Amino acid sequence: MTNMFAPYTIPALEANGNVTASWAVELNPIPWYKSSETLTCSAYITYPDIIMQMGGIFGNVVENDVLTEDLSIDSWSTPALELSGLQLPSALLIAALLLLLAVSLMRQGLEEQESRLHASSYVAAMAFGALSLTGASTILSLLCALASILFAGLVAWLSSSELQAIHDDRKKARIGTMALLEDHDKEQQNTRNELRAIISCSPYAFLPFVLISPSLAIDLGASSLMSIIGFMVASPILVHLILRFLDSSYDRLYSELADIELRAIRIKKILGRAGQKPGGGN
Secondary structure (H helix, E strand, O other), X not given: OEEOOOOOOOOOOOOOXXXXXXXXXXXXXXXXXXXXXXXXXXXXXXXXXXXXXXXXXXXXXXXXXXXXXXXXXXXOOOOEEEEOOEEEEHHXXXXXXXXXXXXXXXXXXXXXXXXXHHHHHHHHHHHHHHHHOOOOOHHHHHHHHHHXXXXXXXXXXXXXXXXXXXXHHHHHHHHOOOOOOOOHHHHHHHHHHHHHHHHHOHHHHHHHHHHOOOOOOOOXXXXXXXXXXXXXXXXXXXXXXXXXXXXXXXXXXXXXXHHHHHHHHHHHHHHHHHHHOOOOOO
C-alpha cells in the first residue's frame, strides 16, 4: 500500500481476510491566522510487477484500490475546563480576565495615570491573543488580530493629553502669560515620538499567542509571512496617523483660542483707554 507519507506492506491474506494499515503522519504547521485546515490524504494499493504481468489479482475491483479522504487539521488550543457541567476553553477564561484587567487599567489611565493607560493596550493584545487560542474559527483569529490594532489606536487617541498640555502652554506663551516650556516644537516632537514608540508596539503582544505552540513549529509560508508583516506595519501606521491628526487638531484649536484671547486683550486695552479720556465716563 502506498500513500503520501510512507509505503505499507500488506502481508499475505486468506480469502476474505483483512488487515488494518496505519502509518505516522508528519504535518507542516498551518498558518497562524487559521483555526483549521483541510488535508487531502490518498492511499492506493500497488502490486508486485510479477503479479501484474500475470494479469493481476483475480476478482479484484480496481476502482476501490484508491481511497481519498479529506481530513481537518485543527490548530493547537488550550484544554477545556468544566464549570457546572459546562465545557469551556481555558483560553476563553484567561481572555476574559485579561480583558477585565485591560479595562481597569484604562480607567485608571484616564485619571492622569498615563503609564497604566499605555499598559492597558499591551494587556488587551494579550487578551485577544488568548481568545484566538480557543480555535473557534479563522474569522475569530482575524478579528482578534484586528481588535489588537484598533485597541492600540484607541489608546493613542486617549493618550493625547500630553500633546494637549503642550499646545495649551504654547498658547500661554503667545498671549504673553507665563509658559513652562521653552521649545514647544521640540517637546511636541519628542512627546509624539515617545507615544508612537510605546503604543505602536502593544499589538505585538498578540503574536506569541498565535505563533508559538507546544511543537515550536511556525508556518513560514508566503501567506503567513506577509500577514505577519502586514500586522506589524499596520499598528505603527494607525498610531502615527491618529497622533498626527490629534496634534494638528490641537494646533489649530489652540491657535484659534490664542487669537481670540489676544483680540479680547486688545479690546480691553482699547476700552480701558477710552474710559480714561475726559468725558469718557459719567
